[in-house]
Amino acid sequence: MPTVAASPRIFELALPDLALERGGMVRSHRARGWWWSREGDTPESLQPGVPTVLLIHALTGSAQAGGQGGWWEPVIGPGRALDPDQFRIICFNNLGSCYGSSGPGSDGFPTVRNLELTSIDIARAQLLALDKLGITKVHLTTGGSLGGMVTLTLAALAPARFERILPLATSVAASAWVVGWNHVARQILRLDPGYPDNIGRGLEIARQLAILTYRAEPGLDVRQPRPAFANSASGGYPIQSYLEHQGAKLRNRFAAQAYELQLATMDHHDLLQPLPGDNRPAISRVHATTLVVDIDTDQLFTPAQAEVLAGHLRKAGARVERATMSSLHGHDAFLMEWETLAPILTRALQLEAPAS
Numbered sequence: 118m119p120t121v122a123a124s125p126r127i128f129e130l131a132l133p134d135l136a137l138e139r140g141g142m143v144r145s146h147r148a149r150g151w152w153w154s155r156e157g158d159t160p161e162s163l164q165p166g167v168p169t170v171l172l173i174h175a176l177t178g179s180a181q182a183g184g185q186g187g188w189w190e191p192v193i194g195p196g197r198a199l200d201p202d203q204f205r206i207i208c209f210n211n212l213g214s215c216y217g218s219s220g221p222g223s224d225g226f227p228t229v230r231n232l233e234l235t236s237i238d239i240a241r242a243q244l245l246a247l248d249k250l251g252i253t254k255v256h257l258t259t260g261g262s263l264g265g266m267v268t269l270t271l272a273a274l275a276p277a278r279f280e281r282i283l284p285l286a287t288s289v290a291a292s293a294w295v296v297g298w299n300h301v302a303r304q305i306l307r308l309d310p311g312y313p314d315n316i317g318r319g320l321e322i323a324r325q326l327a328i329l330t331y332r333a334e335p336g337l338d339v340r341q342p343r344p345a346f347a348n349s350a351s352g353g354y355p356i357q358s359y360l361e362h363q364g365a366k367l368r369n370r371f372a373a374q375a376y377e378l379q380l381a382t383m384d385h386h387d388l389l390q391p392l393p394g395d396n397r398p399a400i401s402r403v404h405a406t407t408l409v410v411d412i413d414t415d416q417l418f419t420p421a422q423a424e425v426l427a428g429h430l431r432k433a434g435a436r437v438e439r440a441t442m443s444s445l446h447g448h449d450a451f452l453m454e455w456e457t458l459a460p461i462l463t464r465a466l467q468l469e470a471p472a473s
C-alpha cells in the first residue's frame with residue numbers, strides 16, 4: 118500500500134531527571150522535538166516497521182530540521198533525500214539550548230555559576246527522549262559540527278541502537294584550534310556590560326568572529342565581493358554589513374548562557390577518553406556503519422581530522438566509508454550545499470547495517 122507523509126509537527130516530552138557529567142541535575146527535564154513521518158505514525162503512537170532517521174542540530178540550530186524555515190529544509194520532504202513517506206524523521210532541540218528543551222532559565226535547570234555541559238549530556242538527553250518514544254533502533258543518525266559530535270557520542274553510548282551514522286564536518290575530539298576560537302568568543306560575551314541577561318553587542322561580535330571561522334575565503338569573496346572603493350570606518354565594505362547582519366540576527370534569537378553552554382559541549386567533546394565506568398576510548402565502542410564526511414575548505418574540522426576519525430572507527434571494527442563535500446563556503450557548507458549534501462544522505466541511508 119502506498120504511504121503518504123503527514124504534515125511535520127513539533128512535540129514535547131517530559132523526561133526523567135538527568136544527572137550531568139560534570140555535576141548538576143536537570144529536573145523537570147523536557148525535550149522539544151520535531152517529527153515528520155507517514156500518516157498514522159505519531160510520537161504518541163509509533164507505527165511498526167517505519168525506520169527512524171535522527172537528525173542532530175549544530176550549535177545554534179533548533180529541532181525544526183525540515184519544513185518551512187528548517188535548517189535542512191531543501192533535503193527533507195516527499196521525493197527528497199530524507200523522505201517522510203519512507204522514514205520517520207525526528208530531531209530534538211539540544212539540552213542546554215534555548216529552543217524548547219531544558220536549558221538556562223527553564224524550570225529545574227541548574228542555576229549554578231560556571232555550569233559545564235558536554236556532548237555526552239546532550240546525547241544522554243536524546244537517549245532518554247528515544248526511550249520515551251519507544252524507539253529502540255535508529256536506521257540513520259546524522260548531524261554536522263556539534264551535531265556530528267553528538268552523533269558519534271550516541272553511537273558510543275548505545276552501540277547496538279544506532280545502525281548507521283553520518284558524522285559531518287566534525288572530529289573525534291575538539292582540537293585546540295576549536296577550543297581556542299570558542300574561548301575568544303566567550304571572552305567577548307563576558308565583556309558586554311549586560312552579560313549575561315541583557316547581552317547585546319557582545320553576542321553580536323562573538324557571532325561575527327564565529328561566522329568567519331564557519332566560512333572560507335573563496336566563498337566570502339564570491340558572496341561579499343569588494344567594491345572598487347569603500348570606507349571601512351563607516352562599514353562600507355559588504356563583508357562588514359554582512360557580519361553586522363549576522364551578529365544582529367543571532368542576538369535577536371539566542372541567549373548568552375545557552376550560547377556558552379553549547380560552546381562548552383564542543384570544547385569538552387573527546388571520544389578518545391573512556392566513557393564513565395569504562396576503560397577504553399569511547400570511540401572504540403562505536404559499532405554503527407559510518408559514512409565520515411568532511412568539507413574540503415573547512416578550517417575548523419579539517420579533512421585530516423576526518424581521516425583520523427575514520428581511522429579510529431576502522432580500528433574499532435566499524436564499517437567505514439568516506440566522502441568529501443567540495444565547497445567554496447567552508448565549515449557551514451553542510452547547511453548550504455544542498456546538491457552535494459542530498460546524494461550523501463541517500464548513500465548513508467543505503468549503507469549496509471552492521472552485523473549484529
Ligand SMILES: CC(=O)SCCNC(=O)CCNC(=O)[C@H](O)C(C)(C)COP(=O)(O)OP(=O)(O)OC[C@H]1O[C@@H](n2cnc3c(N)ncnc32)[C@H](O)[C@@H]1OP(=O)(O)O
Pocket residue numbers: 174175177178179187188216340341355356357358359360362363366370449452453
Ligand atoms: C530557530 C532558528 O532560527 S535556527 C535556524 C537554522 N539555522 C541553523 O541551524 C544554523 C544557523 N544558521 C547559519 O549558520 C546560517 O544561516 C547558514 C549557514 C545556514 C546560512 O547562512 P545565511 O546567513 O542564511 O546565508 P548567507 O551567508 O548567504 O547570508 C544571507 C543573509 O545575510 C544577508 N546579507 C547578505 N549579504 C549582506 C550584506 N553585504 N550586508 C548585509 N546583509 C547581508 C542577507 O540579506 C540574508 O539575510 P537574512 O538571513 O536575514 O534573509
Ligand SMILES: N[C@@H](CCO)C(=O)O
Pocket residue numbers: 175176177178261262263331448449
Ligand atoms: N552555523 C552553525 C554552527 C557551525 O556549524 C550554527 O550556527 O549552528
